[in-house]
Amino acid sequence: MHTLHGNFTTDTQFFGGNNVFDLIEEYGSPLYIYNEEILRTRCKEIKNLVTYENFVPHYSVKANTNIHLLKIVREEGLHADVMSPGEIYLALQSGFKPEELFFIPNNVTAEDMRYAINHGVLMSLDSLSQLELYGEMNPGSKVALRFNPGIGAGHHEKVVTAGKKTKFGINQEDIDIVKSLLKKYDLTLVGINQHIGSLFMDYDPYIQSTASILHIAEHFEDLEFIDLGGGFGIPYHKQDGEARLDIKTLGHKLDVVLHNFAESYGKKLQFQIEPGRYIPCECGLILGTVTSLKENAGVHYLGTDVGFNVLQRPIMYDSHHDMELYTTHVACTSPLTPFTVVGNICESGDILAKDRLLPTPHVGDLIGVLDAGAYGFSMSSSYNQRPRTAEVLIEETGNVKLIRKRETLEDLLRPMLV
Ligand SMILES: Cc1ncc(COP(=O)(O)O)c(C=O)c1O
Ligand SMILES: N[C@@H](CCCC[NH3+])C(=O)O
Numbered sequence: 030m031h032t033l034h035g036n037f038t039t040d041t042q043f044f045g046g047n048n049v050f051d052l053i054e055e056y057g058s059p060l061y062i063y064n065e066e067i068l069r070t071r072c073k074e075i076k077n078l079v080t081y082e083n084f085v086p087h088y089s090v091k092a093n094t095n096i097h098l099l100k101i102v103r104e105e106g107l108h109a110d111v112m113s114p115g116e117i118y119l120a121l122q123s124g125f126k127p128e129e130l131f132f133i134p135n136n137v138t139a140e141d142m143r144y145a146i147n148h149g150v151l152m153s154l155d156s157l158s159q160l161e162l163y164g165e166m167n168p169g170s171k172v173a174l175r176f177n178p179g180i181g182a183g184h185h186e187k188v189v190t191a192g193k194k195t196k197f198g199i200n201q202e203d204i205d206i207v208k209s210l211l212k213k214y215d216l217t218l219v220g221i222n223q224h225i226g227s228l229f230m231d232y233d234p235y236i237q238s239t240a241s242i243l244h245i246a247e248h249f250e251d252l253e254f255i256d257l258g259g260g261f262g263i264p265y266h267k268q269d270g271e272a273r274l275d276i277k278t279l280g281h282k283l284d285v286v287l288h289n290f291a292e293s294y295g296k297k298l299q300f301q302i303e304p305g306r307y308i309p310c311e312c313g314l315i316l317g318t319v320t321s322l323k324e325n326a327g328v329h330y331l332g333t334d335v336g337f338n339v340l341q342r343p344i345m346y347d348s349h350h351d352m353e354l355y356t357t358h359v360a361c362t363s364p365l366t367p368f369t370v371v372g373n374i375c376e377s378g379d380i381l382a383k384d385r386l387l388p389t390p391h392v393g394d395l396i397g398v399l400d401a402g403a404y405g406f407s408m409s410s411s412y413n414q415r416p417r418t419a420e421v422l423i424e425e426t427g428n429v430k431l432i433r434k435r436e437t438l439e440d441l442l443r444p445m446l447v
Contacts, residue, residue, distance in 0.1 A: 043067075045427035049316055049355050049395050052421065057435050058395075059317040059335050061406050061420040065101060067312035068402075069425075072105035075261075075304055078280040081287040083297050087131055089259050089305030090116050092403035095420055097432040098309055099123035110259075110303040113137075114144040121148065131256065131301070133175060133222060135197060142166055153222050153256075155198050157206055164214025173220035173256075174199055174207065178241035182234040182260065183226030185346040191225040191238065198223065204248050218249055222256030224303060230262040230272075232279040239283065243290050254299035255290075257283075261307035265400055268351045274307075306403040313402020315340060315418075319354070319394040320373065329368045331387065333396050336372025336379050338412040340398060340405055343381050352382065353397040354390050363389055370396070374413050406433075414441050 043064050044052070053060060075086045087110040088102045094116060099109070100123050108129040109120045120130055127149035134141060135155055139162060145152045146167050154160040155175035163172065177198030181189035190197045199207060211218055225238045239257050246255050264271035291297045317339070321332035342348035352370065365386040372379045381398065390396075411417055416436030421429050 043314065043423070045423040045429075047423065047427065047429055049397070050357065052429065053316060053318065053395060055429075056419045056421055056431065059315055059333075059339050059418050061401070061418055061433075062314050062316055062423065063095075063098060063309070063402055063420065063432075064312045064423045065425050068098060068101055068309055069105055071308050071311065072102055072107055074276055075302070075307060076106055078276065078302070079284045079287060079300075081284055081291070081300060083299045084287070085254075085299055085301050087256070087301055087303045088308050089303045090120055091407060092305030093309040093313070093405070093407055094119050095406065095432055096123045097422055097430070099125070102308060103129075107308075108301075110305075111150070114141055117145060117148060117150055131173070131222075131303075133224075133303070139166060146170075151219070153220070157199065157203060157210065160199075160207065160210050160216075164210060164216055168214045168216070170216060171219045172211075172216045173222060173254075174218060175222050175224070176201060176242060176245050178223045178225065178238045178245070180234055180238045180241060181226050182229050182238075184228035184262070184348070187346060188227035189225075190227070191223060201245055204245070208248075218252065220252060220254040220256060220299075220301075221246060221249065222258065222301070222303070224258035225260060227260050228262040228306065229260050230264070230274050232275065232282065235260065235279070236282055236286070239286055243286070246290075246294070252294075252298055254301055256301035256303060259303040259305050259307075261302075261304045263307060263310045263400060263403075265349050265351065267399070308403070310400050310403035313400070313405055315398040315401045315405065317396045317398065319390045319392055319396055321392060322390070329366055331368040331370045331385075331390065331396075332373070333370060333381070334373050335381060335396065335398055336374035336413070336415070337376075338374055338410050338415050339372070339418060340381065340401060341408045341410070342404060344378050345408075349382070350401060351399040352385060352387070353399065354387060355395040355397065356391060358391055358394070373415075411436065411441060416440055 087108045089110045110131050111117045130150045132145045132150045132152040153173035153175045175198050177191050181192030183189040223242045262274050287300050317333045317335035323330045337344045367384040368387050369383050370381040419435035420433035422432045
């Protein structure tokens with residue numbers, strides 16, 4: 030086997046010595062593949078971000094909710110942030126205790142709230158009307174609130190979750206109303222949180238937004254924790270030499286802020302963060318098959334079975350994912366050609382990458398779509414009635430463990446009660 034493109038020798042390191050063609054033969058194509066060692070490394074980096082002792086990172090499970098990965102994240106000592114009853118359910122099933130979960134929903138029904146209350150999971154409300162609803166349902170209890178710190182950041186406007194143009198968070202101007210609602214329902218505000226958006230590589234907006242939430246915290250006595258949010262980015266353009274987020278410097282800067290705040294607040298309250306992407310993104314890759322090659326009006330199409338049912342990020346946010354090709358043919362030394370890499374879905378927008386420089390592949394070669402461990406499978410669908418893919422974990426020993434069965438055609442029919 031030859032790797033035709035890429036500076037990341039995934040075949041030996043990432044796949045734990047397993048041959049990609051054998052993996053596809055055994056588990057089918059396309060296939061999500063995760064590397065346990067990389068996952069554990071990212072967890073440790075986040076766990077040791079700061080020296081401030083009362084620091085509890087919560088993994089935002091929406092990025093990847095496979096229960097086998099959740100178990101590893103928990104073993105590494107992280108807690109979890111959850112968004113829905115489904116995420117609460119899976120997190121509990123994977124071994125997290127209710128007190129290790131933080132429910133941060135948006136526009137939920139009373140039924141969703143009831144699920145969290147019944148399972149003893151602390152909830153954060155992010156609007157006055159949701160706080161009112163919660164207060165009516167569960168007066169006299171502990172509660173958290175999500176504030177909008179006024180600063181947003183993210184890799185695309187669809188993932189900026191603070192500032193002026195967003196549905197998330199309570200505005201600072203409403204703090205007096207918040208206080209009266211807390212009093213009305215005898216609620217104890219134990220924590221406040223924020224999340225400015227997804228994927229920063231420059232940590233300045235994160236540090237600035239930390240200052241904002243700490244300023245908001247000064248309005249409330251007796252807080253037990255402050256959650257600074259997620260958004261920690263990963264370099265999706267590694268093949269172009271993109272640098273990693275400087276997590277060490279970010280950690281040092283945060284440390285100073287946290288220690289100073291605890292001193293002025295008068296207690297060593299708990300600080301939390303909620304990274305999603307950073308934890309599983311780089312441990313995951315999609316392996317697909319080159320199904321056709323075609324030229325139309327000067328555009329070279331490289332057809333694959335990785336449609337937007339499998340990976341939605343490129344069509345949703347124009348996201349870039351580095352790619353590799355694997356072949357059993359003699360490695361080709363011809364010049365690189367710009368290919369438009371497409372999937373098998375019946376929509377013209379089903380494009381994984383435009384003008385991607387690649388060596389000319391053969392039908393039957395394999396394509397690796399890198400950094401797909403976050404918001405990959407969790408955003409996938411069965412559109413065009415393509416059953417969802419299998420997932421495998423390359424354990425630290427190199428052993429391959431099937432962690433999700435490929436769905437079958439019968440799985441498509443089952444919920445229709447036929
Ligand atoms: C409330 C909340 N917390 C955490 C996250 C995780 O974000 P990221 O994956 O960018 O770290 C998100 C998603 O953007 C979110 O909405
Ligand atoms: N789904 C987005 C991240 C934000 C999701 C959570 N608010 C992505 O793939 O980049």
